Amino acid sequence: MVREHRAFSALTVEDDTELRRSIVTYLEDSGFIVYEASNCREGIDLFRRQQPDIVFTDLNMPQGHGHDLIHAIRRESPHTPIVVVSGTGVVDEAVEAMRQGAWDYITKPVRDLSVLDTVSRRLIERSRQRKYSSVAVDGAPVPKRNRIPFCAPFFGDQAHGSVELETNLRYALERKEFALAYQPQIDVVTGRVTGVETLLRWQRNNGTLLMPSDFIPVLEASGLIIPVGEWILRSACSQYVAWRNQGVEPISLSVNISAAQFKSGGLPALVIRIIRETGMDPGRLCLELTENIVMDDIGETIRTLRTLRDLGISLSLDDFGTGYSSLNYLGMMPISELKIDRSFVAALSHDRNNNAVLVDTIISMAHCMSMRVVAEGVENESQLDHLSSRQCGTAQGFHFSRPLPAEEMFDYLSAYGKPAAPFLNK
Ligand code: C2E
Ligand code: MG
Numbered sequence: 463m464v465r466e467h468r469a470f471s472a473l474t475v476e477d478d479t480e481l482r483r484s485i486v487t488y489l490e491d492s493g494f495i496v497y498e499a500s501n502c503r504e505g506i507d508l509f510r511r512q513q514p515d516i517v518f519t520d521l522n523m524p525q526g527h528g529h530d531l532i533h534a535i536r537r538e539s540p541h542t543p544i545v546v547v548s549g550t551g552v553v554d555e556a557v558e559a560m561r562q563g564a565w566d567y568i569t570k571p572v573r574d575l576s577v578l579d580t581v582s583r584r585l586i587e588r589s590r591q592r593k594y595s596s597v598a599v600d601g602a603p604v605p606k607r608n609r610i611p612f613c614a615p616f617f618g619d620q621a622h623g624s625v626e627l628e629t630n631l632r633y634a635l636e637r638k639e640f641a642l643a644y645q646p647q648i649d650v651v652t653g654r655v656t657g658v659e660t661l662l663r664w665q666r667n668n669g670t671l672l673m674p675s676d677f678i679p680v681l682e683a684s685g686l687i688i689p690v691g692e693w694i695l696r697s698a699c700s701q702y703v704a705w706r707n708q709g710v711e712p713i714s715l716s717v718n719i720s721a722a723q724f725k726s727g728g729l730p731a732l733v734i735r736i737i738r739e740t741g742m743d744p745g746r747l748c749l750e751l752t753e754n755i756v757m758d759d760i761g762e763t764i765r766t767l768r769t770l771r772d773l774g775i776s777l778s779l780d781d782f783g784t785g786y787s788s789l790n791y792l793g794m795m796p797i798s799e800l801k802i803d804r805s806f807v808a809a810l811s812h813d814r815n816n817n818a819v820l821v822d823t824i825i826s827m828a829h830c831m832s833m834r835v836v837a838e839g840v841e842n843e844s845q846l847d848h849l850s851s852r853q854c855g856t857a858q859g860f861h862f863s864r865p866l867p868a869e870e871m872f873d874y875l876s877a878y879g880k881p882a883a884p885f886l887n888k
């Protein structure tokens with residue numbers, strides 16, 4: 463039979479009978495041949511017998527987790543699209559499912575079943591393209607590095623508007639459209655550069671430059687932050703080693719880590735691998751996390767933070783003051799730096815008294831906990847004066863420099879690394 467002319471087939475693995483029946487009915491009405499299973503084991507057996515074009519699976523089911531099913535199918539049939547249909551409370555599991563090879567993710571409740579049809583046709587088409595493109599002319603498989611590393615998930619009907627953005631982001635890594643900018647951090651007493659923070663930029667090949675707020679939420683929601691985050695960490699460490707080889711003094715290198723990266727479970731192993739590959743000095747690497755990341759799942763978080771700390775890496779709490787922190791837990795965490803969010807620093811100029819109290823309190827708190835403190839978003843001399851009068855050790859902001867491309871940062875570091883910065887010669 464000519465494959466193009468037959469109906470597509472789908473397997474749905476779902477223990478909720480009502481949802482499973484509605485998926486089956488909808489897909490059958492759309493012209494699919496549908497197989498159904500109510501648990502993981504049955505799902506794997508049916509997959510082997512029927513070899514469907516696409517699989518929809520729940521994650522939490524009796525007789526084996528959805529991850530086992532994904533793993534089995536991925537091993538036996540790498541080109542079959544697998545779509546996770548699961549609740550919103552299990553984002554970590556969804557990210558893990560994407561890492562294991564699921565192609566897409568639909569959140570329950572599935573209000574608009576037409577998403578099943580749209581997603582199926584799109585993914586089956588993509589599966590065919592991949593099948594052809596992953597086999598070279600001589601029949602040999604295309605090397606792994608030339609394949610699409612990750613697939614953008616689809617968050618049901620909430621995300622229609624961002625599908626195009628997701629698609630472009632997925633290719634941005636391959637097309638080398640991401641770039642890193644670096645912003646210096648300055649010792650407020652000596653005026654020396656103590657470190658640089660790495661900031662992601664997306665330079666699209668149509669000429670537009672996008673800032674992180676335009677696309678990081680989509681990277682995070684889609685799980686793409688995992689491969690992109692790996693690229694960021696590896697590129698920043700390589701850049702740092704290159705600067706050192708060019709004679710730049712040892713300073714610290716800060717890299718922002720997103721929630722999905724931190725919770726993926728693979729962060730310490732990734733960091734070890736990148737340190738080995740690049741020759742980065744772990745004692746100079748600082749990972750920036752936000753309060754919301756570290757205040758979630760405290761036990762597991764402390765374990766991960768300790769593993770990272772034991773590698774010699776320092777940990778910083780970014781945007782401090784904007785999230786929720788329990789001081790009790792904060793004291794138990796091996797965090798060595800607090801970064802005062804720039805909204806507090808900006809407000810120093812407007813309403814000195816109230817906001818000064820906030821900033822002063824954060825600085826004293828950091829000192830009490832023997833943490834370094836960095837003020838973000840310092841834009842003028844009066845903010846700097848206030849911060850230095852309160853012994854805030856380090857400042858970062860447009861007053862010193864905007865984030866710069868690597869080559870310009872090299873010039874900046876060469877000029878400012880040794881002598882005290884001129885604006886502090888008072
Ligand atoms: P962040 O980590 O708190 O980074 C500081 C942000 O403040 C940067 O914005 C920086 O350009 C901006 N900034 C620095 N000094 C000043 C100043 O004096 N005035 C003003 N108005 N802004 C200043 P950017 O680069 O747009 O990044 C925004 C956020 O996006 C970052 O906040 C961070 O949460 C996230 N982000 C950036 N790069 C990465 C990355 O590589 N990975 C991850 N996971 N997140 C990133
Ligand atoms: Mg940061």
Ligand code: MG
Nearest residue numbers: 780781801838
């Ligand atoms: Mg910040």
